[in-house]
Amino acid sequence: MTVASGAPSSSQALDPEVQEDLKRAVAKKAVEMVQSGQIVGLGTGSTSALFIEELGQLISKGKLKDVYGVATSYQAKVLSRQAGIKTLSLNEVNRIDVAFDGADEVDSQMNLIKGGGAAHTMEKVVDKLAKKAVILVDQTKVVSQLGLVFPVAVEVLQPAITPVLRSLLALGGEPEIRSALRKDGPIVTDLGNFIVDVRFPNGIKDAAALEKEINNIPGVVENGLFTGFVQSVLVGVRDGNENVVVQLAEAIEKIKP
């Protein structure tokens, strides 16, 4: 299965309303994968927010029972509460059956860039602990090479920011401390750290190696490259007839930008 021909390439922006329709269609499809009694990892971001809303509706209609969420962020926790989904902390569960999460970029190997919402550290913990991680994206997120458009988010301990910036430069990146829209100065994550966005102007050739290299820098908490463990991606696509189609890719080499 490939993403439908006629779909705009990932570099082409979609009308925001169309993109929202694709995300909604993916969220609706994804909740069909949840079963009663499951513990579900809940990602962060606009696509995950739609998933949480749809999941809450199934729970409130009684179509799903005894489902608990494990939230990856403050946002996911608040949205879950609003949607009527009970959440448990990671320390209160002995398993996560399945995690649903968004992404900023996905390549054909199902490697990801995440962290546009600065939540990638706990997302990586929850997604990797889950028996299965399902990634929810619209067609604009599918790329031929990671990093050509989106920077890699790196969560950094505040006192280590300067040496970490130096090390990221030495890796060939162009690091920039993420600043807040409505606050002067850097954003501080749910975990109390800074975020550095690192651009790699020629794209990322070996995402798995770069993920490890960045995490080896002392002072780095976690970076937004997710490599080698995702096996399911739901992609919302607008086909040649302008219909919304949701495609499930379940093996590497199955997603084409």
Ligand SMILES: O=C[C@H](O)[C@H](O)[C@H](O)COP(=O)(O)O
């Ligand atoms: O930190 C945020 C997350 O990694 C999000 O899952 C990612 O940025 C995708 O978000 P959205 O669904 O809003 O594009």
